[in-house]
Amino acid sequence: TVEDVAETVHMSKFYFLRKFKEITGMTVHNFIVNKRIIAACQIMAEGKSITESWQMTGFADYSSFLRNFRKIYGISPKEYRENNRSLIISQ
Known part of the structure; x- marks a missing residue:
C-alpha cells in the first residue's frame, strides 16, 4: 500500500x-496504471x-x-496488436 511505502521511506x-x-x-x-499497461503490451508481445x-x-x-x-497509447489494444504484428510474431 501507499502507506507501507511511505512508512518505509519515513514519510507521511x-x-x-x-x-x-x-x-x-x-x-x-x-x-501503477502505466506500468500495468506496459506489462500488458509485453504479454501481448509474447503471443497471449x-x-x-x-x-x-x-x-x-x-x-x-x-x-x-x-x-496512454491513443489507440485500442486491437489496433496496437495490428500495428505491432511483426514484433509479436517475431518473438
Whole structure:
C-alpha cells in the first residue's frame, strides 16, 4: 500500500504522494496504471490474447483496461496488436 511505502521511506502518506508527483510528474495511481499497461503490451508481445493480458495485469474488467490503454497509447489494444504484428510474431 501507499502507506507501507511511505512508512518505509519515513514519510507521511500525504507528503510521500506530493513528493512522488513532484519528482515523477505523475500520481502514484497513474504510475501503477502505466506500468500495468506496459506489462500488458509485453504479454501481448509474447503471443497471449488481449483478454489474457488485461486479466494477468490486474484490471477488474476490459472497459477499465481499454479506457486506460487508449489514454496512454491513443489507440485500442486491437489496433496496437495490428500495428505491432511483426514484433509479436517475431518473438
